[in-house]
Amino acid sequence: MAIEITVPKLPPGVDAITLWPFIVYRRGFEHDLPLRCHEHFHWKQALRWGVLPWYLAYLMLKPFYLGSRTPRHPLEVPAYNVQREVAALLAAGQSIDRRLTELGIA
Numbered sequence: 001m002a003i004e005i006t007v008p009k010l011p012p013g014v015d016a017i018t019l020w021p022f023i024v025y026r027r028g029f030e031h032d033l034p035l036r037c038h039e040h041f042h043w044k045q046a047l048r049w050g051v052l053p054w055y056l057a058y059l060m061l062k063p064f065y066l067g068s069r070t071p072r073h074p075l076e077v078p079a080y081n082v083q084r085e086v087a088a089l090l091a092a093g094q095s096i097d098r099r100l101t102e103l104g105i106a
């Protein structure tokens with residue numbers, strides 16, 4: 001299980017970050033379910049890859065996907081897909097229980 005913590009500040013433009021085994025939220029974003037799903041996806045992704053290989057791959061690719069290009073980072077694409085899917089389900093008033101269970105949140 002991820003250890004979720006909330007801090008008053010994160011770098012500009014960052015609302016949450018997965019620093020395995022932690023997921024760190026900027027205060028005010030810790031209850032944002034689509035964002036939590038995004039971060040839990042990363043958490044599981046890192047577990048699957050092995051935490052160090054995941055971070056190395058992430059950081060090696062990062063210079064090519066700075067700023068507004070972040071959502072196109074190959075390791076971000078599926079996380080943003082999950083986030084959008086959960087946001088759409090919530091907006092439609094549908095259950096996200098299956099998603100939460102898959103991601104180990106509930």
Ligand SMILES: [Zn+2]
Nearest residue numbers: 038042076079
């Ligand atoms: Zn991400």
